Amino acid sequence: MQDLVRPTTIIRSAKLLKYLDLDITIASETFQTTGSFKFRAAYNLASQVKEEMLITASSGNFGQALAFACQLLGKSCIVVMPENSVQVKIDAVRNFGAKVELVDTKKISRTERLNQLAKENPSAFVASAYDHPLIIEGNATLGYELSQITPAPDIVVAPIGGGGLISGIIKGFRQNSNKMPQIIGAEPLLGNDAAKSLTQGNIVSNDEEPQTIADGARTLSIGKYNWEYIKNSVSKIIEVPEEKILKALWLLFSLANLKCEPTGALSLAAILTTPDIFTHKKTVAVVSGGNVDTLAYCKLLEQAMT
Amino acid sequence: MQDLVRPTTIIRSAKLLKYLDLDITIASETFQTTGSFKFRAAYNLASQVKEEMLITASSGNFGQALAFACQLLGKSCIVVMPENSVQVKIDAVRNFGAKVELVDTKKISRTERLNQLAKENPSAFVASAYDHPLIIEGNATLGYELSQITPAPDIVVAPIGGGGLISGIIKGFRQNSNKMPQIIGAEPLLGNDAAKSLTQGNIVSNDEEPQTIADGARTLSIGKYNWEYIKNSVSKIIEVPEEKILKALWLLFSLANLKCEPTGALSLAAILTTPDIFTHKKTVAVVSGGNVDTLAYCKLLEQAMT
Numbered sequence: 184m185q186d187l188v189r190p191t192t193i194i195r196s197a198k199l200l201k202y203l204d205l206d207i208t209i210a211s212e213t214f215q216t217t218g219s220f221k222f223r224a225a226y227n228l229a230s231q232v233k234e235e236m237l238i239t240a241s242s243g244n245f246g247q248a249l250a251f252a253c254q255l256l257g258k259s260c261i262v263v264m265p266e267n268s269v270q271v272k273i274d275a276v277r278n279f280g281a282k283v284e285l286v287d288t289k290k291i292s293r294t295e296r297l298n299q300l301a302k303e304n305p306s307a308f309v310a311s312a313y314d315h316p317l318i319i320e321g322n323a324t325l326g327y328e329l330s331q332i333t334p335a336p337d338i339v340v341a342p343i344g345g346g347g348l349i350s351g352i353i354k355g356f357r358q359n360s361n362k363m364p365q366i367i368g369a370e371p372l373l374g375n376d377a378a379k380s381l382t383q384g385n386i387v388s389n390d391e392e393p394q395t396i397a398d399g400a401r402t403l404s405i406g407k408y409n410w411e412y413i414k415n416s417v418s419k420i421i422e423v424p425e426e427k428i429l430k431a432l433w434l435l436f437s438l439a440n441l442k443c444e445p446t447g448a449l450s451l452a453a454i455l456t457t458p459d460i461f462t463h464k465k466t467v468a469v470v471s472g473g474n475v476d477t478l479a480y481c482k483l484l485e486q487a488m489t
Numbered sequence: 490m491q492d493l494v495r496p497t498t499i500i501r502s503a504k505l506l507k508y509l510d511l512d513i514t515i516a517s518e519t520f521q522t523t524g525s526f527k528f529r530a531a532y533n534l535a536s537q538v539k540e541e542m543l544i545t546a547s548s549g550n551f552g553q554a555l556a557f558a559c560q561l562l563g564k565s566c567i568v569v570m571p572e573n574s575v576q577v578k579i580d581a582v583r584n585f586g587a588k589v590e591l592v593d594t595k596k597i598s599r600t601e602r603l604n605q606l607a608k609e610n611p612s613a614f615v616a617s618a619y620d621h622p623l624i625i626e627g628n629a630t631l632g633y634e635l636s637q638i639t640p641a642p643d644i645v646v647a648p649i650g651g652g653g654l655i656s657g658i659i660k661g662f663r664q665n666s667n668k669m670p671q672i673i674g675a676e677p678l679l680g681n682d683a684a685k686s687l688t689q690g691n692i693v694s695n696d697e698e699p700q701t702i703a704d705g706a707r708t709l710s711i712g713k714y715n716w717e718y719i720k721n722s723v724s725k726i727i728e729v730p731e732e733k734i735l736k737a738l739w740l741l742f743s744l745a746n747l748k749c750e751p752t753g754a755l756s757l758a759a760i761l762t763t764p765d766i767f768t769h770k771k772t773v774a775v776v777s778g779g780n781v782d783t784l785a786y787c788k789l790l791e792q793a794m795t
Binding site: 189194196197198201213214216217251278279433436437439441442477478481484485 | 495498500501502503504507519520522523524557581584585739742743745746747748749779780783784787790791794
């Protein structure tokens with residue numbers, strides 16, 4: 184009954200399978216410690232670096248994950264968040280023992296404030312939310328778990344934001360399985376930098392933060408460590424329209440009893456976008472996390488039904 | 490990747506534990522086949538009886554569970570439901586291959602129609618949703634799983650409607666563990682027949698179907714097979730006010746990312762009602778199921794926040 188990294192939750196929903204007429208196993212990280220896969224990475228990073236203080240910029244899941252990892256390890260943590268963040272997210276980070284540094288992003292960017300804090304605290308480790316070997320190594324624990332599923336999946340589909348999750352999954356399979364499944368990324372069409380990168384053969388950036396409802400995928404580009412994994416082992420990245428994300432969110436809730444955040448619904452949304460790819464295949468769909476404001480979630484469900 | 494009885498989902502939510510300041514492990518049956526623990530009982534029953542046709546009266550989880558169990562076993566199934574049942578529930582039973590027999594409950598009771606159908610189909614088995622040794626035996630598979638949790642729980646708290654779930658849990662512990670935890674029932678105050686039964690030493694019935702939001706606990710009384718387990722091994726039944734059910738539903742959703750039906754929230758609601766009992770104890774709270782209409786669920790969440 185400890186509170187460290189928890190095994191992923193394997194869900195087979197008879198109603199969802201009948202609806203889709205596809206063989207889909209869900210691997211849900213919504214019940215991971217702090218509610219998303221990010222804890223795997225955050226805990227691995229915070230426990231491996233020698234520094235006693237960690238600083239990061241995150242308004243979302245990585246902030247909560249790093250805060251709690253540091254609390255468990257007795258390290259101190261500063262999380263830079265925009266002044267206009269939802270109060271419940273600020274509270275969550277504070278409740279996990281971190282110091283929250285609110286910035287007015289009209290006056291100073293989060294990266295600038297992060298750099299200032301790094302100068303003020305020269306002994307601190309500045310943590311990327313997705314692009315570092317220790318991040319990938321932490322996420323590889325999920326890849327390991329997926330590699331142990333029997334019968335082995337033909338396809339694993341996972342959301343892509345900064346690319347840390349899918350890179351960890353690839354690493355986990357490489358280390359623990361003789362059979363690498365087809366790895367497919369699920370990315371919002373509104374912020375399709377990873378899909379473009381895979382097509383062009385080099386990292387492409389979005390011009391600005393894409394305004395997708397999948398807020399965990401509002402990254403400007405994938406990370407350079409992640410690119411090494413993605414370019415070699417991701418066979419395809421499906422570009423998902425916003426309405427499919429909503430539809431997937433609704434289906435997971437209504438048919439599979441699963442509450443997930445919009446970013447978490449990307450994998451099923453990708454399956455809905457191009458179902459033919461998944462016909463007669465054993466597919467594992469990774470749901471990356473479940474943290475979403477309760478009232479905002481209900482509004483999304485209502486929107487999905489109209 | 491099969492679709493039979495699935496292991497319960499063990500959830501430890503750091504946010505919920507911090508909020509409650511109690512050591513609570515959730516055992517959730519919301520991802521069980523057909524979305525509630527009822528499938529354990531239904532599948533065991535349908536696979537053990539020799540009859541090729543099964544008939545039951547259920548507007549809820551048992552109907553879906555029995556329908557799917559029969560479909561998997563190649564048996565036929567009739568489910569008697571009130572004419573005014575929610576369409577989504579009728580569809581769910583039909584999608585699992587059962588014949589739905591709708592009754593106008595103003596003209597004829599479900600029990601009467603059940604008896605008529607039994608006469609029309611003399612070779613059919615008429616299945617109780619909660620009171621039969623094979624039902625208890627099926628639910629004992631959950632008791633077995635809970636008995637394997639380490640460290641062993643001091644307390645297990647579970648919802649009581651007809652009493653089939655808690656009886657199965659008791660049976661599972663008796664068969665598989667040397668250490669019987671304290672078994673506590675969680676029952677709506679509006680339909681507190683089980684609590685009264687335990688106090689008086691005999692089965693007490695509600696005068697009419699109690700109008701609690703925990704619709705899985707709208708039973709008139711506990712079953713006679715179940716009473717044998719409950720009277721000997723349930724130490725206490727906590728009578729839960731409706732507002733605590735709502736609060737528990739909201740907490741599970743907002744802090745633990747868990748969607749459950751109101752009946753499923755009874756265990757946490759009981760903990761909120763008398764938290765002192767659970768101080769310094771390792772408690773397992775059983776969440777019995779997750780099937781609830783999506784819009785109705787959102788209304789409950791909104792109600793909980795006002």
